[in-house]
Amino acid sequence: MTDLSVASTARRPTFDVEAIRRDFPILSQQVNGKPLVYLDNGASAQKPEAVLNAMDRYYREMHSNVHRGAHTLGDRATAAFEGARETVRRFLNAESTREIIWTRGTTEAINLVANGLATRLKPGDEILVSHMEHHANIVPWQMIAERTGARVLPIQVTPDGELDLDSFHSLLNGRTRVLALTHVSNVLGTVNPVAPLIEEAKKRGILTLIDGAQAVPHFQPDVRALDCDFYVFSSHKVFGPTGIGVLYGRAQLLEEMPPYQGGGEMIERVSFERTTWNVLPYKFEAGTPAIAEAVGLGAALDYLNGLDRVAVEAAESALLARANDLVDSVPGMKIIGTAREKVPVMSFKIEGLHPSDIGTLLDQQGIAIRTGHHCAMPLMDFYGVPGTARASFAFYNTLEEVDRLFTGLQKIQRLFA
Template sequence: MLDIQKIRADFPILTQKVNGKPLVYFDNGATTQKPQVVIDAIAKYYQEINANIHRGVHTLSQLATDAYEESRKKIQNHINAKFAHEVLFTSGTTHGINAVTNGFASILKPGDEILVSALEHHSNIVPWQMLCERTGAILRVIPMNTDGELIMAEYDKLLSDKTKVVTVNHISNALGTINPVKYMIDKAHEVGAAVLIDGAQAVPHLKPDVQELDCDFYVFSGHKLCGPTGTGILYGKEECLNKLPPYQGGGEMIKEVTFEKTTYAELPHKFEAGTPNIAGGIALGTAVDYMNEVGFDNIQQQEKELLEYGTQQLLTIEGLKIYGTAKEKTSVISFNIDGIHPYDIGTIIDKLGIAVRTGHHCAQPIMNFFEIPGTIRASFAFYNTKEEIDSLVAAVKRAQNMLA
């Protein structure tokens, strides 16, 4: 069992007051808070080894390079990638997806099909739509049911020899649904399709094993994993990354440049043009270390209890409806109250120090499916408590009374 008070002491921001009330932070689906060790890692880089990496022979450059590449190895081990060069640093999930879609622009042809799920964040819809416009490929949608689960029978029907890419989130940011990605990957590979998994919402809750999953690409953001903003990872199988052209041109990603021709560097540098977010990359490795020290079994147990308790307590509120009731689900509760706009609830409970997300959560197709403008989303992390959930429930009831 976790010592929650000890864990909470690792996060300086959790001691703050907001609008004169103790902060209750339930917007972890948007970004997680940062433990002191991550904050210290960023400061240490700038205070002690600030230098550009990979290019310098001087001591500081070598120290910075070693720290950055050590972080890459930590992440390789964390996701069980076969090679360190399959782990590419990005600015976040969106960057990783766009790097892959840009590469597929040279591979796809008119009439090829891309399957995307109805549960996707906009960042895993829009880049594929743009790719279809460039190539003449066709976007097909894997439908969902009213529990917020993808319909696997329909997915099976959509797969064909025209399917070249399947892209799906591991966990829905709007509903918390955990998708059966291993099944989907295996079925896609039967028809020769490549698979990209959007792991942005999964990595705070579980350790993805990319070799066990056998996905071709896996992308996630550091800031959802108690790491810094502006950091992320694109994992790709070596053979898949070698098939794709670089996403950006510039320094570091080249082998040789003349005015007549440029040849590209080997992986991972082929996809890492320019000076990266060095401090962020190093601190992301620190965040991974921290999360593993807490332990993902412990994290899952704590968040399971929070989800069950939060669901039970919120359903005591008259007129409250939860969206997303999948059998396999993580610690996200999206809900509305009859006759009240979610924004109004969110605004009032913010005055009571409670941070939730309101709106469509960059998942408008989900909201259109349920015929609602948006939801109130409470997303829990392992450092949250049942007492904080009690505060949320009391605040929502108070807002309901005010708005009735």
């Protein structure tokens, strides 16, 4: 068994990870008397000082409702709010801010699209998802299918956790109307080859939605290069605040879709005879929006854009490589998902140990991971497990923290040996 009591001497990433860690104040604390090792980034990433400061400044200096205030604070708030939308547009390389809709997160964004496309669906139509989807990209489509008589069909995955392309091609037919696919699996870390699948779907007039919640923390998507119809993600996964997310949609499709919710902001004119809708993007933004959260998300993306993304990806790859090298040091440990192209996510089981016990005992050592079915029950059924333990890494994690994870797993394994 490999002894991990001494810090790793493996080669460090090419950027200053200690300087980056200082940008994230939460990482400096102790948990249960141990320095915190935060490896639950796939559930929610931590926030840099730049995000905290931006939201604090908003509340201290400019808080007001947006768009219709006839005063200075309203103008400041609106400028910050719409400036964040422009930041998101640039980040995704969307053509216009009209195509950037604020939502409460990925889940609401998918629900918005599913409900908006319901009028296009009829009995016998088919919606393709994959077997590795988060429940947020399964359940909304099932609900719409029940309303319309359409069917939701899963694209299979291979035992190593890659999308089964033969299954994809076999399911495509004249009844397929929507392809809704995760860019990156939250359980397996698999990076799906979405671009060629979108291209194949477009040839057949199939609408495409890509769930980018697990992709955007690790690489920057280009929606125009992908040529997808919709792309969605959540702020809290990409180092921003909770409670806000993004729907990118082609302007023409958004224009054709009915509003998702009714109320203030999304209206042009209201009378008891007839109500007309506001222009994009406001047509889909009923009520007072999450203004401070939008400002925080803009700051998070600005922070990411200030990093050397090539160096970040190299650092994250080094973390995953180190973890993979240490798997054999824990008897009975098996990785779930060994795709050739992955982000730094490691789902695993250890023979004779329940995932929740692993999580609890690691927490006693100051190490935070996630356990359970990860909102992906169909995938758990495919692998024949009730759940997994999952360590998900971010660029602020270190090789020493990977070592601490495996030292902790070794201690737990010895307890039950």
